Amino acid sequence: MFQKFIYVMCAVIILFYIFVVGNGITWGIPNNNHPFAYHMDEWAQAQSIRSLFKHGTSNISGSAHGAIFHFFISGVYLAPFILLRIVNPFIIKSSLFNLEMQQKLFEILRINTLLFGFGSLIIIYKIAKDHLKINPVLPVFFFAVTPIFLALSNYFKYDIALVFWIIFSFWWMFRYAKNPTLKNFFFAGIIAAFAFATKLSALPILGVYILSFFFFTPHWKKKLIWLFSGILIFISVFLLTGIPDLLLSKNDYGQWLESNLVSGPKNDTDNFILPFHYWIFLLFSEYPAIFGRFFYIISVISITTLSIQSIWNFRQDDKKKELFLLFSFFIFALSLVPLKIGAGGNRVLVFLPFFALLSGLIIHNLSKNILRKIFFILFIFGMIFQVCESLIWISTRTGLDPRETSSVWIQKHIPENTIIGLEPIPIFQFAPDFILKEYYEKEYNAKFHTRYNYKLIDYQTKMLPSFIIVSNPDIHMKYFKKSPKKNLVVRLQKEGFHKVTTFTPNFKYYKYINNDLNFYLSAIIASPVEIVIYEKKPRTAYFK
16 A cells, blocks of 8 residues: 555655656747747757757767767657658758747757656666665655756756666666676666767766676676676777767867866856855855755755764765765766856756765655654645645746747837847847847848847947847846956946846745856856846836
8 A cells, every 4th residue: 555655755755846847847948039049958969869960970060069968869859850851950050040840849858858758767766665765755855846857848948858867777777686697787887878979078977887897796706707898898988979069070079178178167166256155155055045945955964974974984884875875976066066056057967866865765764764744744834835846946937038028028118120239149048039030030131131230249339229238237236256248337327328128037935046157157047137128228118
């Protein structure tokens, strides 16, 4: 009877996840009102599929750079839809054309992400139940009902797929622990290589794979050939499925790696004005916000408790899997240190499996305590709070997006043929939908008639037009030491420009639990914090 209850609860949680993600499946994808995806990474990753199958590499201009495995399996996933003539990504020549086809394509690709998320929940359930021997309800709940997981599940990106392959590799490693055969060790290495081939930031999985050999191999000193063979298989699979374009001399990853791991993190961190040191900010502000405060607190307590217990339990065979998970977490955590302030947002999603499973372990142990009834009541309230906090994050994209509301306002209040100043490059500046569509229609077709005229401007432009649109000006003024946008806003203030109106996402409830900096830096919701319209001499009618 109790087992049936567990099945039902896990099924309800998974259905909740599918419902929330499915309900936002069309949010921000290209349509007739806005020809660009709100999350431009989605467009780049969709372009990577076409580039891979047309040119043999995804690392070309307009596509996402990095390992190609996810784009390859996404292309295989699309094949039935192409054969059935439901979608044809190869006829989409630019962001402005074939919008109905683009809409179908992104819906199908987002379902692909949803499937990876669903698979992740199933494997978390299996690891908790079959290998850790704990009640799987809480690990599944914490994994599914988390702001960052729910938000990122709504985009076609490799983040959710990466987590799936990491969890799947852990499942194989635990199978190896239960039945330490060479076959199981090799399969664990292959799946781990798929994780690395999905996203290069998953390199720590190699360290975890090596760790599994020493943790779970009986008489490991006599079987070192297994380890070297497994590493060789891992590297071979990664090279063939992750970077074959490099082997064929079709790409060079050097500059991309340098900008993502060295110059980018350093420059971004040095340029931010934060209320605390960046690690204090991440640990005590951003992480609680994107994981949910209740879940994050439980996770920190769990990791701390297990770390202390590991001193006494290190040699106990029944605690090996717990310690393996703990040490694996620290391997991944150390890999994020070089990223500095960039060690947040989608990059910290790799913590989620460890948080969910380790929290489940600690809560399972507490449930045996004489105070279990008190803990049960507290956890019920905590879980309710976790659900509310996650839904509040998702609610920021309900209703009209600021790119939509600003488009309506502009057409209603700004006269035709007015020159409007835009920041370069408009497609990356969260410009209003109508403005973005007109601007790029004109770029592709010089004869196209637009309602307004547009001028790209920055703080050095000699003559500024009377209307200027700026996204996230307050973020740059408050939190950036220097930036072209900040210089522009300072100049606008000096030259008498005033904020005519401001458009924001649905922050009705969000403002009570988080702040604008968390929203901006986490970037798990692909929306501007604000779109501001400036005018040199605003008409009083605006303010009525």
